[in-house]
Amino acid sequence: MKKKRPVNLDLSTIRFPLTAIASILHRISGIIIFLSIGALLWLLDLSLSSPKGFLQASLMMDNCIFKFFIWSMFSILSYHISSGIRHMMMDFDILGVTLQTGKFSAQISFLIASLLAILSGVLIW
Numbered sequence: 001m002k003k004k005r006p007v008n009l010d011l012s013t014i015r016f017p018l019t020a021i022a023s024i025l026h027r028i029s030g031i032i033i034f035l036s037i038g039a040l041l042w043l044l045d046l047s048l049s050s051p052k053g054f055l056q057a058s059l060m061m062d063n064c065i066f067k068f069f070i071w072s073m074f075s076i077l078s079y080h081i082s083s084g085i086r087h088m089m090m091d092f093d094i095l096g097v098t099l100q101t102g103k104f105s106a107q108i109s110f111l112i113a114s115l116l117a118i119l120s121g122v123l124i125w
């Protein structure tokens, strides 16, 4: 007998809810922060090694690509922290765990992260 099961392999028809996107981005941002810690520590070490090293680090900070990297790191960290605080507030039942509060708090964490990203952009450029 032929089985007639519903099959949905068209990935473009699958939509993630905002809460799922917020959660996935939080995990991805954590991994990116972890991977970039080495580069940031190297830069800190260079700037503290000697006056010449400090000058080298300062010159690097004038480079547009490097500025973009630092801005990206600030923005990603901003998102991880704002979303992390949201997670902890949900864990401690401060925000409540309904779908509505989940969606609203995800929007607020995106908003806070965006504002911090703009602020860090202004400070870096």
Ligand code: HEM
Residues within 6 Å of the ligand: 026, 027, 029, 030, 031, 033, 034, 080, 081, 082, 083, 084, 085, 087, 088
């Ligand atoms: C060096 C800085 C940090 C790194 C490398 C980092 C890395 C990560 C990674 C990789 C995860 C995902 C773990 C998983 O889903 O299995 C995670 C989760 C988490 N992070 Fe961070 N994190 C950092 C800073 C922070 C800060 C400052 C906060 C505070 C707001 C925070 C709050 C959280 C929370 C609450 C979770 C768990 C989220 C959940 O329950 O799904 N993290 N972090």
